[in-house]
Amino acid sequence: xxxxxxxxxxxxxxxxxxxxxxxxxxxxxxxxxxxxxxxxxxxxxxxxxxxxxxxxxxxxx
Numbered sequence: 001x002x003x004x005x006x007x008x009x010x011x012x013x014x015x016x017x018x019x020x021x022x023x024x025x026x027x028x029x030x031x032x033x034x035x036x037x038x039x040x041x042x043x044x045x046x047x048x049x050x051x052x053x054x055x056x057x058x059x060x061x
Contacts, residue, residue, distance in 0.1 A: 008044025011037050011051065
């Protein structure tokens with residue numbers, strides 16, 4: 001597992017935590033941010049790309 005994949009896995013964990021925290025506080029913004037972070041983490045893990053690269057790709061869609 002390379003550095004980008006490891007960072008992707010960590011971002012997934014952070015995203016899941018933000019979702020759980022968002023549910024507890026009923027903060028929809030935190031929940032949505034957590035979902036996005038989880039998605040970025042999964043993409044990082046699968047592709048090995050940096051988060052910034054993935055964000056740029058998404059912005060161009």
